[in-house]
Amino acid sequence: MDETTVRQLRNLDRQLRATRKTLILLAPVLELPLELEDRVTVLSFPLPDAAEIRELLTQLLPPERLQLNPEGVEQLVAAGLGLTRDRLRQVLARIIVEKETIRETDIATxxxxxxxxxxxxxxxxxxxxxxxxxxxxxxDALKGWLQQRQRAFTAEARDYGLPHPKGVLLLGIQGTGKSLCAKAIAHLWRLPLLRLDVGRLFGSLVGQSENRTRQVTQLAETIAPCVLWIDEIDKAFAGSNQAAADAGTTQRVTGTLLTWMQEKTAPVFVVATANNLTALPPELLRKGRFDEIFFIDLPNAAERQEIFRVHLERLRPHRLREFEVAALAEATPNFSGAEIEQAVIEGMYRAFGDRRDVATADILAAIQDTYPLASTAREQIQALQAWAAQGRARLASEVFPGPP
Ligand SMILES: Nc1ncnc2c1ncn2[C@@H]1O[C@H](COP(=O)(O)OP(=O)(O)O)[C@@H](O)[C@H]1O
Ligand SMILES: [Mg+2]
Incomplete structure (x- = not known):
């Protein structure tokens, strides 16, 4: 809104005050100039919920157009959560025009x-x-914790009297598999995954970041049950973030998020990840915000073997047994999961260049040329380890660290 419009609105507001007239402004997104903020009452119109979508379907489609079993209909409804009525109408109309009926394969559209x-x-x-x-x-410990909650989002769990799990915070240095875990969690529960880029949340306009935060929580609740993955939440608070110059904004956004996390009743499971502990506000780490805080340390030798196996099996499905996984694990103390994966790929490039298949020796050579991040991030890791050792976080791998 430009200055002239804002001024005119303010004048109009003054004139209307003595009358019984009300000015109604309509907008798809809320970007209210500061000068008008306390003169305007905001009404937000939520996106249609499941019941409304079901109704919309029956209005739009005669039953014979909908070639879906009840389960398919529910999937279609879930897919439509988060869309406006108009958009949903458009999408369905397009399918009908093209194919005459809606089938299971159209849910993807x-x-x-x-x-x-x-x-x-x-x-x-x-x-x-x-x-x-x-x-x-x-x-193992993190996996066990999750497996125990495998059926946590089922109607069965509600009937049993269990609340929805709220969320987890995953702490660990870069490359230890935090993002991987967020994806695996959503997969375990077969829930859609929304990834929030905290860095981008901070807009330049006053009030924009707070509005965006509200939009995020609203959208997550509309799509619920879902997993909301707040990736690298520490970035929001780090000094390098230009928005941090406006400490007020950071604080309000954090406040909005924390309150929402505390009070939300919709089944939105929050997975927050962070590399850097020192940047996080203590409120975030207080017990009760998350069901559990996990510290993901660098993998020990046994875990490194497993990580090599995961990637070798994926890249060379039938040749896993030809690799000396124990030797590879022994050669990689201080390597993160991401660095292990990178070493395997680097080894493959070496062999590929020589026009032969990859072998243990290629990967060992690649390992020789790798300087793991951990050798420069010692302090960061030790701070995390010390913090976790105070009992403030659970270890993602329960097994005592074992030989490095
Ligand atoms: N524990 C692990 N097991 C298997 N692969 C891993 C593991 N940790 C990391 N990786 C590999 O490294 C990649 C990058 O890790 P990522 O999850 O992005 O780490 P982070 O989010 O902690 O920085 C993953 O996609 C995966 O391929
Ligand atoms: Mg990550």
Missing amino acids: VLEAKQQRIRQTEYLEFFAPNLGLTAIGGM
């Missing part, structure tokens, strides 16, 4: 429309995760 809509926000990304817990090497 609706999901795609949703993905697009979420991508437009620029700070949210939508995933349909395809990697499960088996893609993670090590982290």
